[in-house]
Amino acid sequence: MAKNWYPIINTELCTNCGTCVQFCPHNVFESDHQHPLVVRPENCVEFCRGCAKACPMEAITYFGDQ
Numbered sequence: 001m002a003k004n005w006y007p008i009i010n011t012e013l014c015t016n017c018g019t020c021v022q023f024c025p026h027n028v029f030e031s032d033h034q035h036p037l038v039v040r041p042e043n044c045v046e047f048c049r050g051c052a053k054a055c056p057m058e059a060i061t062y063f064g065d066q
């Protein structure tokens with residue numbers, strides 16, 4: 001599991017729809033009032049982009065990308 005790859009949420013774009021929280025099978029996110037929190041970045045799978053593809057607002061990028 002990755003410590004050098006995890007999602008970063010652009011809080012200005014995020015509408016807190018919850019899609020990423022429901023999508024990720026590794027419990028990287030937890031819901032919060034403003035926007036999801038990346039609470040377990042170490043659980044993120046290196047080079048997975050699933051939550052970014054699922055996000056309707058294109059609000060997710062990755063630490064470790066490029």
Ligand code: SF4
Pocket residue numbers: 006007023024025026028029043044045047048049050051052
């Ligand atoms: S990149 Fe994949 S493993 Fe990482 S938080 Fe998103 S869906 Fe979960």
Ligand code: SF4
Pocket residue numbers: 009013014015016017018019020021035036054055056057058059060
């Ligand atoms: S899927 Fe995108 S818009 Fe929806 S809560 Fe996650 S980051 Fe925010």
